[in-house]
Amino acid sequence: MRVLLVEDEEKLANGLAHNLRAEGFAVDLTFDGESGKNHALTYAYDIVILDVMLPGLDGAEVLKIIRAQNRDVPVLILTARDSIQDKVKFFEAGADDYLTKPFSFAELVVRVKALLRRRVSSQVDIIQIEDFELDRMSHIVKRAKKRIDLSNKEYALLEYLAINSGRVLSRSMIIEHVWDQSFENLTNIVDVYIRQLRTKIDEGHENKLISTVRGSGYVFGQEAIF
Numbered sequence: 001m002r003v004l005l006v007e008d009e010e011k012l013a014n015g016l017a018h019n020l021r022a023e024g025f026a027v028d029l030t031f032d033g034e035s036g037k038n039h040a041l042t043y044a045y046d047i048v049i050l051d052v053m054l055p056g057l058d059g060a061e062v063l064k065i066i067r068a069q070n071r072d073v074p075v076l077i078l079t080a081r082d083s084i085q086d087k088v089k090f091f092e093a094g095a096d097d098y099l100t101k102p103f104s105f106a107e108l109v110v111r112v113k114a115l116l117r118r119r120v121s122s123q124v125d126i127i128q129i130e131d132f133e134l135d136r137m138s139h140i141v142k143r144a145k146k147r148i149d150l151s152n153k154e155y156a157l158l159e160y161l162a163i164n165s166g167r168v169l170s171r172s173m174i175i176e177h178v179w180d181q182s183f184e185n186l187t188n189i190v191d192v193y194i195r196q197l198r199t200k201i202d203e204g205h206e207n208k209l210i211s212t213v214r215g216s217g218y219v220f221g222q223e224a225i226f
Contacts (some may be wrong), residue, residue: 001046001116001156002177006036006062007078019105020112021085023154026179029176033057040066042091043176045073049108052090060093067094072117078103085121127162130219132201132209134162141201148200153176154179156205157193158201161210161220194218 003149006139007013009103010031028043033054040048040062048066050102052059063075074096079086084159090098096118097111117137127134131144143146150158156178161169173189179189194210202208211219 002028002044002179003112004034004036004039004045004048006031006039006044006049006054006059007051008032009051015110016105020109023109024156026156026177028115030105031055033059033062035064036071039066040071040073040209041069047112048075049112050077052077052081061091063090063093063095074118076108076111076115085186089095128164129209130207131187131205132162134159143201143205149199150200152194154200156195157190158197161197161218166219168213168219173217188198190218 001024003015003020005017005027007029008031013029017029020027020098026084028045029037030039034056036048036050036054037057039045050059050062054062057065059077059079063077066075068071070166075094076099077090077095078096078099079090079102080101085096094122096115097157099108099111125135125137127136133142136159141150141155141158157174160174160177174190175186198208198210211221213219
């Protein structure tokens with residue numbers, strides 16, 4: 001899952017980004033409203049965590065611009081304002097949740113995961129391909145009814161492949177969704193994780209689910225769509 005965090009308090013922002021990455025999220029971090037807006041409109045994020053008081057464009061303006069572009073990405077507002085009027089204003093502007101500073105990281109993670117579960121529940125909960133099964137709510141993966149243990153990053157990569165079953169995904173596309181900006185020039189990391197997944201998902205099975213499309217990228221499942 002790829003997160004955009006827009007927060008101008010650098011110490012707080014870096015701490016949140018570090019902890020979110022430890023939870024398995026890919027995090028892009030910006031410190032002002034203009035950069036936050038540009039990232040939100042350029043990249044595909046699973047969730048945006050948006051501070052209100054930002055240099056340049058404030059969080060309210062960034063939120064309006066995101067929603068004006070018909071972006072349905074969940075947005076979690078961070079703010080020191082705790083009045084009912086402020087909460088109502090942001091919910092009416094299209095915010096999905098609202099967290100008042102100061103807050104604990106544990107509460108932030110709970111709220112982020114709740115928003116992501118809500119989004120997943122409106123899509124496909126379980127992906128099944130032949131004897132492979134991936135439960136997006138519980139993050140449980142099975143092949144031939146046997147549970148497979150994955151790291152956070154292995155799961156994130158596998159989920160992205162499975163959601164796009166049959167579609168050829170380039171290394172750059174995978175980096176953009178599963179990792180973050182700091183990995184944009186390290187596409188070889190995708191190959192490393194693909195090898196790990198093949199060992200766990202395909203080894204010992206006659207039918208291989210992860211295939212390489214030479215010169216293009218990787219495809220999950222049988223029929224490749226270009």
